[in-house]
Amino acid sequence: MTKIAAISDLMKVHNVTDELFFQHQRSLLHYDFKKALGYLKAYEAILLSHMADEEDVLLPVYSERAEYPEAGAAKLYYDDHAKMRAHIGLFQKSTAEIESAPDIDRTLLQLLDREAFYLRLCSHHDRREAEYLYPILDGLLTDDEKRELLDRMTLRGNTAQKCESYENQSD
Ligand SMILES: [Fe+2]
Numbered sequence: 341m342t343k344i345a346a347i348s349d350l351m352k353v354h355n356v357t358d359e360l361f362f363q364h365q366r367s368l369l370h371y372d373f374k375k376a377l378g379y380l381k382a383y384e385a386i387l388l389s390h391m392a393d394e395e396d397v398l399l400p401v402y403s404e405r406a407e408y409p410e411a412g413a414a415k416l417y418y419d420d421h422a423k424m425r426a427h428i429g430l431f432q433k434s435t436a437e438i439e440s441a442p443d444i445d446r447t448l449l450q451l452l453d454r455e456a457f458y459l460r461l462c463s464h465h466d467r468r469e470a471e472y473l474y475p476i477l478d479g480l481l482t483d484d485e486k487r488e489l490l491d492r493m494t495l496r497g498n499t500a501q502k503c504e505s506y507e508n509q510s511d
Pocket residue numbers: 351354390394466469
């Protein structure tokens with residue numbers, strides 16, 4: 341009998357995105373803006389797929405069947421995702437344009453400041469998922485249902501690979 345993967349295993353994607361964002365910021369600190377933009381694009385690609393998996397596969401089931409407290413309301417996840425998408429778009433624009441800014445140091449500090457705010461939003465969001473969305477779904481779904489949902493996930497299994505393949509390219 342094969343072991344059923346828990347829905348919560350999908351939260352491992354958060355470690356991959358955290359690392360890519362860290363690499364993006366480290367490249368910014370080294371004034372390597374081309375690399376910073378590359379890492380940010382890799383980060384965006386994985387995060388968007390992950391959020392789409394959550395919105396298209398997990399959240400509809402969660403909204404319909406889960407009993408959750410206000411702090412774990414389905415709408416909050418969609419709202420956070422919308423804010424996250426908007427921030428990433430702005431960061432990409434800033435990173436792409438930073439070299440032509442009249443004062444690069446000042447522009448870089450403003451960008452890092454906005455990114456610090458964004459990272460707090462993300463860590464709140466990830467905590468909300470770890471406290472409600474994922475454990476509630478794991479408690480609620482049968483093994484067959486979990487298998488069916490996991491089969492519909494875009495990112496399942498190939499996330500670490502994507503991260504590595506980007507890193508190899510960028511060196
Ligand atoms: Fe997530």
